[in-house]
Amino acid sequence: MSGIAVPSIELTRVVRTYGAGSPDEVRALRGVDLTIPPGEFVSVAGPSGCGKTTLLNLLGLLDSPNSGEIRWNGQAVGDRSDRARARLRLEGVGFIFQRFYLLPTLTARENVELPMRALRVPRNDRSRRAARLLEEVGLQGREKAFPHQLSGGEEQRVAVARALANQPGLLLADEPTGELDSGNAQAILSLLERVRRDRDATLVVVTHNPEVARRAERHITMRDGVVTEDVREA
Amino acid sequence: MMRWGRGGSLRHSRLQVVLAVAAIATAVALPVVLVSVGGGVSSHELANLQNAGYQIVVSAGGVHGITHAHGYTDQLLGLQGVTAASPVLSITIDAFSTSGSVAPVLAEGVIPGQFAPTLGPAEAGLFPKPIVLGDPTDSIHFANGTYAGPATYDVLVSSPFANQYHVAQGSRVILSPVANRTLGTTYNVTGTFGVPPSVLGPTGAFAVLLPLSDLQAMTGLAGGSSVAPDAADTIQVSVAGSVATNPGALDNLRGEVQSLFPYYGVSSLTQEAQQLEAASGVLTGFYLALSSVGLTVGLLFLALVLLRRVEADRRSIGIRRALGVPSGSIAGEIVGGGALLASIGAAAGVAAGYLIVEALAKWASSAVQEAAQLAVFDPVLLGELVAAVIALSLLASGVATRAALRTEITEALR
Numbered sequence: 001m002s003g004i005a006v007p008s009i010e011l012t013r014v015v016r017t018y019g020a021g022s023p024d025e026v027r028a029l030r031g032v033d034l035t036i037p038p039g040e041f042v043s044v045a046g047p048s049g050c051g052k053t054t055l056l057n058l059l060g061l062l063d064s065p066n067s068g069e070i071r072w073n074g075q076a077v078g079d080r081s082d083r084a085r086a087r088l089r090l091e092g093v094g095f096i097f098q099r100f101y102l103l104p105t106l107t108a109r110e111n112v113e114l115p116m117r118a119l120r121v122p123r124n125d126r127s128r129r130a131a132r133l134l135e136e137v138g139l140q141g142r143e144k145a146f147p148h149q150l151s152g153g154e155e156q157r158v159a160v161a162r163a164l165a166n167q168p169g170l171l172l173a174d175e176p177t178g179e180l181d182s183g184n185a186q187a188i189l190s191l192l193e194r195v196r197r198d199r200d201a202t203l204v205v206v207t208h209n210p211e212v213a214r215r216a217e218r219h220i221t222m223r224d225g226v227v228t229e230d231v232r233e234a
Numbered sequence: 235m236m237r238w239g240r241g242g243s244l245r246h247s248r249l250q251v252v253l254a255v256a257a258i259a260t261a262v263a264l265p266v267v268l269v270s271v272g273g274g275v276s277s278h279e280l281a282n283l284q285n286a287g288y289q290i291v292v293s294a295g296g297v298h299g300i301t302h303a304h305g306y307t308d309q310l311l312g313l314q315g316v317t318a319a320s321p322v323l324s325i326t327i328d329a330f331s332t333s334g335s336v337a338p339v340l341a342e343g344v345i346p347g348q349f350a351p352t353l354g355p356a357e358a359g360l361f362p363k364p365i366v367l368g369d370p371t372d373s374i375h376f377a378n379g380t381y382a383g384p385a386t387y388d389v390l391v392s393s394p395f396a397n398q399y400h401v402a403q404g405s406r407v408i409l410s411p412v413a414n415r416t417l418g419t420t421y422n423v424t425g426t427f428g429v430p431p432s433v434l435g436p437t438g439a440f441a442v443l444l445p446l447s448d449l450q451a452m453t454g455l456a457g458g459s460s461v462a463p464d465a466a467d468t469i470q471v472s473v474a475g476s477v478a479t480n481p482g483a484l485d486n487l488r489g490e491v492q493s494l495f496p497y498y499g500v501s502s503l504t505q506e507a508q509q510l511e512a513a514s515g516v517l518t519g520f521y522l523a524l525s526s527v528g529l530t531v532g533l534l535f536l537a538l539v540l541l542r543r544v545e546a547d548r549r550s551i552g553i554r555r556a557l558g559v560p561s562g563s564i565a566g567e568i569v570g571g572g573a574l575l576a577s578i579g580a581a582a583g584v585a586a587g588y589l590i591v592e593a594l595a596k597w598a599s600s601a602v603q604e605a606a607q608l609a610v611f612d613p614v615l616l617g618e619l620v621a622a623v624i625a626l627s628l629l630a631s632g633v634a635t636r637a638a639l640r641t642e643i644t645e646a647l648r
Contacts, residue, residue: 057644086558086561101553101556114559
């Protein structure tokens, strides 16, 4: 399905500043160097405003750095055209946003089908796969519900199913269990881990949850836009 | 196409869409009505002109500006290619029936033998054949400009007048240039004639037709052989078929007539038709220009609705872009949505315009009703109108799309 191999990601002296030159200038990342090999499960922690979400956006090519380089498998991708980056996101990246970002006008199944539609997956295939993904996240029977008819936990699970729709090589999750009870959180984490194992996908999770961080094999801590700690489990 | 948000915003959005469609429909209906009715009336008048029995007309400004009408008619008849020349004097007089009723009527004075050949096929059918008005040459009473000969005192009356005042062939009516029966002259009714429908001019439903010299003498517009006026409004000239069907020959003959009367206006129907067509084109352009104001308002409203939709959907658009949905696909949805709204509005506008014209044709007051009945719905023009609306809506959608896609994804997601 995906045309993109699980990438090896390199960030070199990446700087991201919002409102550069203005009185409201925010230096979100101040020269981050980071290498994430394929298939790694990385947790990112740190206080609010330390640049975790900015890092995630740059890793997923939602944003471009002001300076520095982002490479996938040795190829610079950070400064590619919007169109090229959109294609890379569509084929290679699965996002689980902190605030879910489901489309309110689409049902749960349509939300999950959305990335597949963009990739022109045949209707029957995407319908079948969406149903399977929703079943995997425990939402069988809720396929036709709209987001406003779902609880926060259910919305998060739809978001997870949507992130997995195109079988991405890179999964980026911003507090993926923040809205879930412990049972559902465990289920979602298990699912993400299984996907990572099955596809050898890279999983980067921003979290404050020690239980989530405990499952990761590498722990990055950030403060004031820089990586202050980078620890691999033995 | 994107669907709408939830609850109250859904109703609000639907209201916006309904209002946008209504604005476009109203804006389109206006030119549809104006252009179809205006074009229909122009086409009708053009057809009347083209079906006239005469091809050249001599006219003069002012009241009864042509003098020596009989003499000029003889001169015209001497030109090669001229088959008939009919001076016409039109003036309002009073008609008194024997029962004492009085009505203003439009009197037309003609030379009976010359008048009939200058009638077009439709008009000729309204008159009896032959037209019985005493002396067909009108020369006996005219008596070479002396008006010393006996008047015929024959008159044809229009059917509406005949019906209203119970006048028939063999009846008598008293015609007077002033509202005084005792100053009038008694005429014999030799027949009736129908009244052609007319939209642009007065219908002249109450009308009489009598010999030119009789009307001139009655109204004081006679004069002696060397004294003006021997008045007429126009002289209508019929030409031989070989000239009528040859624009060059017709123009040459028009030139000859003009050289005979350099101080009068001389025009051929070809010219008049061209002028009418040009005037019709100008009117159509004017109608469209007038309508463009409404159209602009409608399209601005549509653009506003589209921009508001894009603003309301900013986050949804950002989410799609974040997921990697191509910008072209998102733009296609927005532009397609705008085009769909404009198409629905334009189609509704054309339908509404058609229904308005139909309603006017059935229930409006007489002149408006007649005009509406002549309406012509030109599919090419309507198609161009709809295409223009859709094109402009695409432009408006394009602006909205550009605004949506220029926003940073991370900004749109906030």
